[in-house]
Amino acid sequence: MGPLASAEGWNVPFDSPFYPPLPAKYEQVLFHLVFFSCDPAATRDLLPDPLEPSPDGRCVAMGISVPKCSAYGAFEEAALQLSCRFGDQIGWYCSHVWHNGPAGITAGREVYGTPKFLADVEIGGTQEQISTVAGTDGTNEISIQSRAPDPAAMEELPDLSPSWRLKVIPRADGPGPAIKQLIDGSTATTDLQIAWCRRGEGTVRFERSAARDLTGLAPVSYDGAYHMEASYSEGYATIVHDFLKG
Numbered sequence: 001m002g003p004l005a006s007a008e009g010w011n012v013p014f015d016s017p018f019y020p021p022l023p024a025k026y027e028q029v030l031f032h033l034v035f036f037s038c039d040p041a042a043t044r045d046l047l048p049d050p051l052e053p054s055p056d057g058r059c060v061a062m063g064i065s066v067p068k069c070s071a072y073g074a075f076e077e078a079a080l081q082l083s084c085r086f087g088d089q090i091g092w093y094c095s096h097v098w099h100n101g102p103a104g105i106t107a108g109r110e111v112y113g114t115p116k117f118l119a120d121v122e123i124g125g126t127q128e129q130i131s132t133v134a135g136t137d138g139t140n141e142i143s144i145q146s147r148a149p150d151p152a153a154m155e156e157l158p159d160l161s162p163s164w165r166l167k168v169i170p171r172a173d174g175p176g177p178a179i180k181q182l183i184d185g186s187t188a189t190t191d192l193q194i195a196w197c198r199r200g201e202g203t204v205r206f207e208r209s210a211a212r213d214l215t216g217l218a219p220v221s222y223d224g225a226y227h228m229e230a231s232y233s234e235g236y237a238t239i240v241h242d243f244l245k246g
Contacts, residue, residue, distance in 0.1 A: 031228050032227045063130060072101055196229055205218075
């Protein structure tokens with residue numbers, strides 16, 4: 001291997017990166033999503049400027065079980081997204097991802113700005129009934145339970161795009177960011193193949209831990225749940241705003 005060209009590079013050390021270049025291929029991934037609304041004021045502190053919270057406090061909690069991924073192996077995670085506004089556009093901001101695979105954490109943070117952190121995650125169930133429990137320090141910080149008895153078409157799923165994340169990489173020569181970008185992660189998914197999809201109802205519960213307190217997001221109403229199995233590729237996302245370039 002020769003020297004790394006000045007315009008190239010994926011990761012360091014460049015001859016042995018912790019995770020491979022994109023795309024990553026996912027097979028037979030199990031999703032369950034529970035939509036709910038909370039006090040809109042509770043979401044405000046979780047959104048970076050200039051995102052504004054949705055007046056209805058709508059959120060979605062999801063469990064994701066990945067049995068096979070070409071880049072990161074098998075892993076499980078729980079994720080939380082908050083409905084919000086960026087300028088005149090309505091979308092979702094991914095605020096937390098509980099994840100039990102280290103390579104996926106590093107890639108998620110460094111590539112997309114996905115807010116992943118190492119956690120204990122347990123997902124189990126059937127096509128009709130699924131449970132996700134995730135947390136840190138021995139506390140189940142989020143519990144997602146759903147039952148989906150009815151078949152559904154993919155078109156029935158609520159639109160979760162744009163799916164914004166805040167990518168921040170700190171400076172090495174002092175405080176502050178070297179990179180600060182708002183990323184739309186929804187554009188990274190390609191070659192999507194849905195094996196099956198179901199709809200029903202679910203519940204979400206939060207518990208306070210030493211690491212975080214999301215109990216302010218306690219649901220005041222619910223708006224359905226969905227289960228599905230999908231295979232897809234994950235490639236490059238979209239930079240929608242670069243804070244350091246004005």
